[in-house]
Amino acid sequence: MIIQFKNRFRELSELREVLNSDKFEFIIIYGRRRVGKTELILKATENTRRFYFLATEKDNLRRFYESCLNYSKDFEHVKMSWEAIFNTLKNKTSVIIIDEFQNMIKEDKSILSTFQLIIDTILKQTRIKLFLLGSSISIITSETLSYKSPLYGRRTGSFLLKPVKFKDLTHFFKTSVEELIKIYSFADGIPHYLNMIKPPFTKWLNEELHKRRSFIKDEIDFLTRYEFEDPSTYKLILKAIALGKTKVSEIRDYLNLKRTDLSQYLRNLINVGMIKREVPITESIKSKQGRYYIIDNFLNFWFRFIFPNLSLVEEGVFTLNTTEFNQYLGLVFEKVCKEFIMNTRIINYTRIGKQWGKFKGERGKNTYEIDIIALNENTKEILFSECKWKNRVNAERIIRDLVRKAEHVNWFNKERKEEFCVFAKSFSKKITEFNGKKTHCFDLKDIERMLKKTR
DSSP states (O other), X not given: OOGGGTTOHHHHHHHHHHHTOSSOEEEEEEOSXXXXXXXXXXXXXXXXXXXXXXXXXXXXXXXXXXXXXHHOGGGTTSOSSHHHHHHHHTTTOSEEEEESTHHHHHHOTTHHHHHHHHIIIIITTSOOEEEEEESOHHHHXXXXXXXXXXXXXXXXXEEEOOOOOGGGGGGTOOSOHHHHHHHHHHHXXXXXXXXXXXXXXXXXXXXXXXXXXXXXXHHHHHHHHHHOSSOHHHHHHHHHXXXXXXXXXXXXXXXXXXXXXXXXXXXXXXXXXXXXEEOOTTSOTTOTTOEEEEOXXXXXXXXXXXXXXXXXXXXXXXXXXXXXHHHHHHHHHHHHHHHHHHHHTSSXXXXXXXXXXXXXXXXXXXXXXXXXXXXXXXXXXXXXXXEEOOSSEEHHHHHHHHHHHHTXXXXXXXXXXXXXXXXXXXXXXXXXXXXXXXXXXXXXXXXXXXXXXXX
């Protein structure tokens, strides 16, 4: 079995249900570049009569017609028009796949109305399965999924294909958990990147960065140009967030932009799935304490390490700084720990996220931050968690500090049932109780056991 599909069983199963349907199906599959859309649909349809076409930004009608000529000689006398081609194609295949459909929209927006007509008058009464694939989330959502689109109401399903989870990396690599976290910090769950890496990760990365043809240098240009006509400001915003400037005021000051100018950029980055706005878990979504975070580890890594050092990368002399990389791994470790809580259900939570805020102390206003909080609004259970990317951690000291920070979390203060949790690479000593409160200590060996259970 092809390795990148060892973790796509659910998607393959759903697509095969569509393929076994006895009626016309129109499915849109979209997601960021390199996430594996093409490989997935080709795997799902490998035993079917299929016609595949990769769209470019120009001359698609002629290229589509020539692809049909190569597919069947019966197209030799068919008029070169979309309607005439599909009228013949519907009898020659059972599956039609058009990849990078956003390129056809860029070339001629009227293609949406043309496909509406083709579906309504040519394909709807058949058992054809039509798949449109797109790597530009902004174009696909606004032009094909939106209620304003001519195609609205025609699709029978849609798939937003997301990166694989951290736990799925065991399908790609047989290596230590620490090494998997390093790989995840760069590749996230993007199958294309995962398939390129050869552990040990740091050695592979430094060798890759010294290659003149390395994909790493230009990858972000491809990603941002798929979504934005002028990506320069978006790249600066992503750089600012990657460097820890997560508040609107911090990003604005870094770019020297007005707040109104910045808001639209942030909304666009959220819409294409590059960043997210997060508020303290105990706050309303409308809270003014919102912060912005990059969702994709590859984007985060690139804007933190590659973008500021592009000249060195181009010269082939850049080497990853071990100290800075370890600091970055601490942030990635939080994501791994959050996934651990979600998979193991330490408590039966209804919400999970971060927490931060201010409190009055002896020296005026102070701030606190808690890495992960999981809570159950029905049972009033709450789990406070800290993540330390360190060895031989003193769990009692961390939990004592965590208990003090928990006192500032205003959520069912007198009614809640509290538990505390620490994640670390390793502990000098684990504890299961602190001042009568239940505590949990999880190290890399515990995470490894979780990965084995979820395979």
